[in-house]
Amino acid sequence: xxxxxxxxxxxxxxxxxxxxxxxxxxxxxxxxxxxxxxxxxxxxxxxxxxxxxxxxxxxxxxxxxxxxxxxxxxxxxxxxxxxxxxxxxxxxxxxxxxxxxxxxxxxxxxxxxxxxxxxxxxx
Numbered sequence: 694x695x696x697x698x699x700x701x702x703x704x705x706x707x708x709x710x711x712x713x714x715x716x717x718x719x720x721x722x723x724x725x726x727x728x729x730x731x732x733x734x735x736x737x738x739x740x741x742x743x744x745x746x747x748x749x750x751x752x753x754x755x756x757x758x759x760x761x762x763x764x765x766x767x768x769x770x771x772x773x774x775x776x777x778x779x780x781x782x783x784x785x786x787x788x789x790x791x792x793x794x795x796x797x798x799x800x801x802x803x804x805x806x807x808x809x810x811x812x813x814x815x816x
Contacts, residue, residue, distance in 0.1 A: 731790035735786035739786055740786075741785065741787075742783045744784070748773075748789070752770065752771070769782075771789055772785075
């Protein structure tokens, strides 16, 4: 392995470690920081816009048909748009990241655990 390649890999590993530490710290902060972290991660993967199956999955639609129906009904939770001479719908990664952060901020626990001394009662 050449010296330049080794230097690049070491630098890349150092950068990724710094990003991981930053991301963990941001997850414990306010929802705005979570939105920024999600936006940054989506931007690295997809660029400024996201479309196709990636958009469908990011928005949580199980199938392309479900996404198509939501589009037809106006029930897609982020602004979507068409691009000239491109197939499909697109959204800004900023909008998707902000929506995901809002969903997370509004999330309720799925269940509450009883203390170890108290048995759980069925619902």
